[in-house]
Amino acid sequence: MKNKLNAICQKLQQSEYKVTPQRQVILKTFLEHATEHLSAEEVYNIVKGQHPDIGLATVYRTLDLLAELDILTKINFGDGRTRYEMVQHEAHHHHHMICLGCGRVQEFDADLLESLENLLTRKTGFQITDHQLKFYGYCRECAAKSEDKSGSGDI
Amino acid sequence: MKNKLNAICQKLQQSEYKVTPQRQVILKTFLEHATEHLSAEEVYNIVKGQHPDIGLATVYRTLDLLAELDILTKINFGDGRTRYEMVQHEAHHHHHMICLGCGRVQEFDADLLESLENLLTRKTGFQITDHQLKFYGYCRECAAKSEDKSGSGDI
DNA sequence: CTAAATGCAAAATTTTTGCACCACA
């Protein structure tokens, strides 16, 4: 974990950006919440614990910067705020299953898209650098609940 | 096209919603801009031509309603506003290729995800009702442009 | 030392809400 933080700080320095304590704390937050998809405000609240007088604007600016540097990715689950997660370059592509019942977001891995990407590039000339796949539906628990009601659709 | 509008209006009536002129004009807008991905404000500006004293709030409320009824889908391309497009139940699932150079959004069809969905449901119990796949990269034109610069990465 | 980064507060944007009035069914 420390390694990763250092690696990213080096990346910052090499890009002529300064490694400020604020930026470090924000990065640490993402490393320590690797499974979550934090919004700017959530990051802000977590970070205030370790760096009480940080400003929300700094959080926004840092998230923007880190996304620009391909250290974070923006994601949007449709809840009105932009969320961020660390890019895992080594790891397999992972995607999201968003439960329409309880709103929980599960992840799964899949590299099955690569052949599709190649096909698309051949057919359209579009050079793909990244993809994002989301499945919407109902998680096991919510699916079980709505079976009780044996309804034919929305409540 | 008229058929489709009528079908949707019936769906509204059956759900005990009223078919107001505002709702009709908004629906017509989506039928006439089938290839675009309109935001609330864009819809509002288009619709004001035919119904000058419509309110932006009504547009938001109508888009919400239509999304709830599964007539529209919300999409988010990361430009800070929610966009909408008509759901095409008969048609194949289509997805988006978003150019990071010029921002244009192309579409493509693919049903290749179905086997993946089945696998996931078997493994996780997650009942999938919909999916969304986005490819990010560079369209043919932008890819050609950046080849000139023969750069090794970001500018 | 100096350009970049920060904090604060104000502004800009997008979306939601309260309420009196209107109109579809």
Add this chain to the structure above:
DNA sequence: TGTGGTGCAAAAATTTTGCATTTAG
């Protein structure tokens, strides 16, 4: 005719920006 829908304006929520001050390199 009555309830759901609408317009307006105000509020809420999220994100961006200007500027004086601080700080990393």
